[in-house]
Amino acid sequence: MTPLADQLATLGLRDTAAHLDDLVALATKRRWSPTQLLEQLVASEQQERTRRGLERRLARSRLGRF
Numbered sequence: 447m448t449p450l451a452d453q454l455a456t457l458g459l460r461d462t463a464a465h466l467d468d469l470v471a472l473a474t475k476r477r478w479s480p481t482q483l484l485e486q487l488v489a490s491e492q493q494e495r496t497r498r499g500l501e502r503r504l505a506r507s508r509l510g511r512f
Contacts, residue, residue, distance in 0.1 A: 461494035462487055 447455070447463065454463035462469065469490075473483045 459487075459491055461491050465490070 448466070451463040451466050454460075454466065469483075469487065472478075473486070478486070
């Protein structure tokens with residue numbers, strides 16, 4: 447990881463840290479404004495946190511497979 451990615455991970459932005467190069471490349475390709483880049487960053491972080499939360503709750507519920 448790059449120093450920036452390490453800092454993002456320290457802040458709890460794990461998804462952004464893991465996909466930083468892809469996000470910057472996409473923003474450059476689509477010529478996003480700084481606001482658009484931040485909106486995408488927040489949306490991807492929220493989606494990833496929701497997914498991890500669901501996985502954590504399913505694991506704690508011990509439901510198993512159906």
